[in-house]
Amino acid sequence: MTITQLKYVLSVAEYQNFTIAAEHSFVTQPTLSMQIQKLEEELSAKIFNRATKPIELTEVGKKIVEQAKIIVDESNRITDIVHQQKGYIGGEFKLGIIPTVMPTLLPMFLTNFTNKYPKVKLIIEELTTEDIVRKLTDGHIDAAIAATPLENEAIKERPLYYEPFVGLIPKGHRLHNQKLIEVDQLEVDDILLLEDGHCFKDSVLNLCRTYKSDSSLHFQLQSGSFDTLIKLSKEGFGMTLIPYLQTLDLNEKDKEFLREFKAPQPAREISLLYHKSQLKMQLIEALKGTIDGVVRGAISFSDVKIISPIQKKEL
Known part of the structure; x- marks a missing residue:
């Protein structure tokens, strides 16, 4: 039994197809199939039911995959131990960022991080x-x-900053003349929203869920871009809510439409996430340290109320 064989098993289990799994493992399909067959012969057990399409795990195969994940993670940890002992910060590091954070946060830390850690190949x-x-x-x-919070036990969350929601309210809107707005003044059908799939939309819906909604309005729009929402809002199609960092890029004329909430301000918690297996911790710590250093001067709010990014189901 080898680590490579277990990695091939995990790949087939994920993609449910030998050919696709081989492509993602950077080997030929016959090579991958042969190695998995050798493992099955060694174990005297069938891991996959090849008669089904897509390929399915057998009952014993499911248990083997669970254990294989643990073994592969632990094997990767050996490399991490050596790197940490040597104080080495380098290699490939894959980072995912949600769309409503990418354009504002990434430019703030990317140059600093790449200059400080030139041996890291950051894939975003x-x-x-x-x-x-x-x-x-x-x-x-x-x-x-x-x-965050995402309420997922397999994922660790380390908060980076708290980012308040800010209202962008056009002239003629019922809330435009107020210096500060309140949550209980919001009407969900009066707010231009991001499209489905954006957790910021779910946070806004959670914020407004218990408040009145006018279903008789004949105009409703959802967009994947804050820029689109801002432009439509200025044209009088409704107010919108945007994250604080998004307001920093507005011109002075557009900033006249911004309205903050009364304290405690509704806000989202932005965190650095990683799997509980805690692999590549030296890189994770380096990334967090870099981000902490640049956001501290740009955003610092404490009197806030965190709004969940997980859409609450109505009972």
């Missing part, structure tokens, strides 16, 4: 929260930056 991918959880669980990314 924009991912939804759902994809981040899946890829962290499957080991396809090493860490992620997303809104």
